[in-house]
Amino acid sequence: MPESVFSFILAHQGDAADPELLRWIKVQLDHIFGSGPWAVVAIMGFIILAIPILVGAVYLIQANRRAAADTIDSEPIQEDGQEQERVP
Numbered sequence: 001m002p003e004s005v006f007s008f009i010l011a012h013q014g015d016a017a018d019p020e021l022l023r024w025i026k027v028q029l030d031h032i033f034g035s036g037p038w039a040v041v042a043i044m045g046f047i048i049l050a051i052p053i054l055v056g057a058v059y060l061i062q063a064n065r066r067a068a069a070d071t072i073d074s075e076p077i078q079e080d081g082q083e084q085e086r087v088p
Contacts, residue, residue: 033039 029040
């Protein structure tokens with residue numbers, strides 16, 4: 001068993017990716033965005049910053065909805081329309 005793990009580690013490719021493939025991807029992205037590498041950096045930076053902001057905004061919206069729903073459900077109302085007094 002240890003021999004197979006060791007041979008797997010030795011057989012593993014050391015490069016992160018094929019350099020030709022990375023060059024092709026870069027050329028395709030430059031062709032799509034047209035403005036050069038700074039356009040890609042700006043777009044990727046915007047996406048990276050927008051994701052946590054969007055998650056935080058959704059969290060705050062849901063927290064406000066839950067708080068509003070809890071206040072409506074937590075105040076029992078009697079049949080005559082008056083609120084019932086809560087005993088601690």
